[in-house]
Amino acid sequence: MCAFCGALVQERHWADGPERRDPEAEEAASWRQRRQAQVALVNRILCQYGLEVRDWNGHLFVLSNRTGQSEVVPHLATLWSTAERLGQCRCDPLDPALLARVEREGALGAESRRGT
Amino acid sequence: MGPDAPDLIPVHVITGFLGSGKTTLLRQALASPAFANTAVVVNEFGEIALDHLLLQRVDPDTVVLQTGCVCCTLRSELGAALRDLYEKRERGRVPPFDRLAIETTGLADPAPLLFTLMADPVLRHHFRLGSVVTTVDAVNGARQLAQHLESVKQVAVADRLVLTKTDLVDRAGIDGVRAAVARYNPTAPLIETPTAALAPDRLFAGEMSDSPSGGDEAPGWSHAHAQIRVSRLDDGGQTLDRHARDISAVSLIVDLPLDWPAFGTWLTMLLHAHGEDVLRVKGIVRVRGVSAPVVIHGVQHLVHPPTFLERWPTADRRSRLVLIVRKLPAPALERSLRAFLRLAPLDRRAA
Numbered sequence: 114m115c116a117f118c119g120a121l122v123q124e125r126h127w128a129d130g131p132e133r134r135d136p137e138a139e140e141a142a143s144w145r146q147r148r149q150a151q152v153a154l155v156n157r158i159l160c161q162y163g164l165e166v167r168d169w170n171g172h173l174f175v176l177s178n179r180t181g182q183s184e185v186v187p188h189l190a191t192l193w194s195t196a197e198r199l200g201q202c203r204c205d206p207l208d209p210a211l212l213a214r215v216e217r218e219g220a221l222g223a224e225s226r227r228g229t
Numbered sequence: 230m231g232p233d234a235p236d237l238i239p240v241h242v243i244t245g246f247l248g249s250g251k252t253t254l255l256r257q258a259l260a261s262p263a264f265a266n267t268a269v270v271v272n273e274f275g276e277i278a279l280d281h282l283l284l285q286r287v288d289p290d291t292v293v294l295q296t297g298c299v300c301c302t303l304r305s306e307l308g309a310a311l312r313d314l315y316e317k318r319e320r321g322r323v324p325p326f327d328r329l330a331i332e333t334t335g336l337a338d339p340a341p342l343l344f345t346l347m348a349d350p351v352l353r354h355h356f357r358l359g360s361v362v363t364t365v366d367a368v369n370g371a372r373q374l375a376q377h378l379e380s381v382k383q384v385a386v387a388d389r390l391v392l393t394k395t396d397l398v399d400r401a402g403i404d405g406v407r408a409a410v411a412r413y414n415p416t417a418p419l420i421e422t423p424t425a426a427l428a429p430d431r432l433f434a435g436e437m438s439d440s441p442s443g444g445d446e447a448p449g450w451s452h453a454h455a456q457i458r459v460s461r462l463d464d465g466g467q468t469l470d471r472h473a474r475d476i477s478a479v480s481l482i483v484d485l486p487l488d489w490p491a492f493g494t495w496l497t498m499l500l501h502a503h504g505e506d507v508l509r510v511k512g513i514v515r516v517r518g519v520s521a522p523v524v525i526h527g528v529q530h531l532v533h534p535p536t537f538l539e540r541w542p543t544a545d546r547r548s549r550l551v552l553i554v555r556k557l558p559a560p561a562l563e564r565s566l567r568a569f570l571r572l573a574p575l576d577r578r579a580a
Contacts, residue, residue: 128493131516131523131535150574151490157572158494189493190530193501205502206495207561212568219571 126188145171155189157218161211162200166192237357238315240329240346241433245364246373246380247335250393250422254364255332258429268314268326270307272334307331307342308349315355328433329356338382340508343528358533360433363387367398367421371409381413381476385508385553386528389432390419415478416511416551476508479559481566483548486517488573495569496532499562504530506555513538514548525550 130147152168159166163179174192177183178199186192193204205211245251258264317323333339339361346358363383366373370392373380384390390410395403407419420432492514500507510527521537552562 125534127532127534128497130489130493131519131537147490150488151493154490154572155494158498158569189497190501193498203502204498206498206565206569207502207557212565215568215572219568 126190128189151189155192158204158211158215159196159200161214162196162202162204164196164200238327238329238355239359239433240311240331240356241359242331242333242339242342242346242361243364244333244337244339244361244383244386245335245391246366246370246377246383249335249364249366249370249373250391251332251335251364253393254362254391254422255330258330258433261429264328264330264429264433266324266327268318268323268329270310270314270329270331272307272332272337307345308352311352311356328359336379338379339386340382340529343386344531347528347531347533360388361386362389362391362432363417364391364393365406365410367392367395367403367406370406374409374413382508384410384413385476387414387417390414390417391432392419392421393423395421396423412478413476413553414509415480475556477554477559479552479554479557479562481550481552481563483514483550483566483570486515487548488570489516489519491570491573492516492566495566496527499565500527500530500532503554503557506557507552508555509553510550512548512550513542514550515546522546 129151148168148171152166152174155166159176164176166174166176169175169185172187174186174188175183176186176192176195176199182199184195184199186195196202196204243251243255255269259267259269311329314323314329318325331342333342343358343361346352346356363386365384370380374384392403392406392410398406403421410419496510500510507527507529510525510532512525514523514525516523519537521539522541523535524538525535526533550566554562
């Protein structure tokens, strides 16, 4: 349990990444970096539904919609069902409309990075 | 996960359609010195637990689940039975068994059973999923696969397959069954009995996460050269059950190292939206920033914690994912994975 906020520290979820044989070996900085990358990437999907996620303490996610409603979710596997409720949407990675936008973003991102 | 969790008791699951030789296989395994100190849980379908009588002579620690299909109605009972068995072990009321074997009914969909083992908050601190071994009858296997979705699911979730009664069928018949099985599970090693001697210690060696590690045992991993390989089912002269016709094995190959945040986002979202139609996920992937190959195993909504292999099973170091899916078009899966991976920043991206 976090001594400051009282939140229960969740067990590691598979989507957090492969677990090192020695968990202590993974430095906090490396974990934070990967967590930030995860949040940034999920937000590129969630913007399709008018939602946003942020990290909380490196172990939980806070998911919000445009009206300010927020919910805490423990890991990515539960994030999508909460997203469907908050966003009144269906989160399907095979949805052609989502894929068309994601493909455009991927292509534009590559172009802009090549330009810099 | 073996090296990571040495204190957890492995639970091996033996499944297979009615009459396919599950009990024979289990009895052979239990007679082997390598299988000493094994507790057995048998699920019986019907009023008379005949198989239990057979097994009782082999091992006194059999727990019989009496009320029907273990996967449809007895998940809580299975959990309770295993917790009870563990408690007895801890209190010294049963011998300190080193492993557990569960034989399912022939009509069982094994996925909920595996789910119980992997997700039960108490069980997963004491037990870990070992190998899932599925028996397939060489005489009737192809027909059963064509007609019964349960049979397909049993084959799809297997880490290892045992083709039984091969002495009753000619070579062409055996090859036909092998081809039918490969459509639903192209990666699990298949052992023919009785022509090949069973080595229980090898059959149940390791666990789910170890199964693709042996290059010689996993031909499905080594010859998947196509960028996307789809095993579509055709009738082949038989009338396939509508459900069986909808199932296919999709192989996805990614050349560059995977960006884990992108891959995790994609897979969690896919399993959220289509978990019931993803019967099985298996993969050996090369993850950006990780030197060892990472093994992925999932059954429907549940994914086993990814583990590392000591080395790549073959010289091919591309990421390979095999999905056994129902009604999910392979091109859409491939397009979706590729689009998500391209969202990763360029310095972390896989093509």
